[in-house]
Amino acid sequence: MRWILVALMVAATAMSDVLQSFEMKRAGEQSAGARGLMRLLVMIVQRRYLILSIGCLAVSFFSFMALVQTGPLSFAVPTSGASFILETLLAKFLLKENVGTRRAAGASIVLAGVVLVGG
Amino acid sequence: MVNDSPKVAIAKTFSVLLLFIALKAVGNLSLAWGMKHLMGGAATSAASASPSVNPLFYIRAMLNPYVLIGVVALIVALLARMVLLSISDLSFVLPVTAVGYVIATYLGKTVLHEEVTAKRWIGTVLIVIGAVLTSSTVHTSSARTSSNKEAKPQ
Numbered sequence: 001m002r003w004i005l006v007a008l009m010v011a012a013t014a015m016s017d018v019l020q021s022f023e024m025k026r027a028g029e030q031s032a033g034a035r036g037l038m039r040l041l042v043m044i045v046q047r048r049y050l051i052l053s054i055g056c057l058a059v060s061f062f063s064f065m066a067l068v069q070t071g072p073l074s075f076a077v078p079t080s081g082a083s084f085i086l087e088t089l090l091a092k093f094l095l096k097e098n099v100g101t102r103r104a105a106g107a108s109i110v111l112a113g114v115v116l117v118g119g
Numbered sequence: 120m121v122n123d124s125p126k127v128a129i130a131k132t133f134s135v136l137l138l139f140i141a142l143k144a145v146g147n148l149s150l151a152w153g154m155k156h157l158m159g160g161a162a163t164s165a166a167s168a169s170p171s172v173n174p175l176f177y178i179r180a181m182l183n184p185y186v187l188i189g190v191v192a193l194i195v196a197l198l199a200r201m202v203l204l205s206i207s208d209l210s211f212v213l214p215v216t217a218v219g220y221v222i223a224t225y226l227g228k229t230v231l232h233e234e235v236t237a238k239r240w241i242g243t244v245l246i247v248i249g250a251v252l253t254s255s256t257v258h259t260s261s262a263r264t265s266s267n268k269e270a271k272p273q
Contacts, residue, residue: 001169061193062177065186066170068151072233074243077147077223081246084253106252109245116242 002071003118009063010082014090016056023049078117084110128206135203136215142196144222148230150189155231157183213254217247 067076088107091097123131157180171177180186203212224243227233 005170065150065154065177065180068147069154069157069170072227072235073147073151073231074224074227074233074235074239076151077227078220078239078243078246081217081220081250084250088253103253106249106254108249109252110249113242113245113247113249116245117239119238119242 002067002075005063005067006076006079006082009060009067009080010086012056012060012063013080013083014086016053016060017087018090019049019053019056023053075117079114081110082114085114132203132207135199135206136212139196139199139203140216140219140222142192142199143216143219144226146189146192146196147223148189148226149185149192151227151231153183153185153187153189154180156185210255214251217250217254220246220250 064076064080085107088099088103092099181190200212200216220243224235224239228235
């Protein structure tokens with residue numbers, strides 16, 4: 001159960017970041033001179049991602065609340081660092097970024113740490 | 120805009136940084152304290168008690184003063200982090216704030232009397248080291264590397 005909550009917390013945090021980042025890029029495009037109906041449409045899309053992003057943040061927060069309700073704080077907080085693993089994987093496979101040796105090693109060390117904290 | 124001297128800018132960054140770390144630590148602690156007390160005397164004895172799945176439970180939990188203080192502190196921490204990101208880089212903020220994992224574990228042990236084994240301490244330190252390595256990387260973004268030379272699929 002606690003690992004499900006950790007997974008939910010980490011995935012929701014990453015999702016919220018991705019949505020926010022996506023929305024900020026949209027906002028950048030919009031300022032390039034979109035007008036009228038297009039501007040309105042873009043704004044609705046923006047707002048929808050913003051709402052989704054806040055929704056994800058809420059999911060992450062309530063997962064954390066559920067974790068500290070029954071489990072120790074010394075489990076809930078360090079394991080939230082698993083977000084570094086997920087973000088590195090997303091960067092490599094979704095965003096096709098070049099993940100260097102140092103970053104890959106860092107994510108692996110975080111994984112080892114999470115396993116030790118949970119064990 | 121305001122042109123701060125380098126010294127003032129550094130002082131400002133570190134004050135906001137300390138504020139964020141402190142608020143995050145206090146917020147997490149207060150929230151955990153409140154949530155554990157909500158479980159009541161009977162439930163705390165059962166170590167394997169599973170967390171509530173009733174959404175109303177979490178809404179009601181907000182009425183607990185410790186939970187409320189925790190939530191408010193975490194919201195202000197989020198705002199402080201936004202200010203911090205506006206005056207410094209993410210590749211500075213992420214590795215430095217990773218110290219929060221150790222602080223939370225320490226507070227869990229001292230204030231909440233949690234049992235922190237050697238294994239858990241080692242794990243926590245590894246997470247901090249890994250987080251620093253991952254986030255302080257000099258970014259090899261596509262603009263600087265071989266991807267410009269790569270044939271684009273479309």
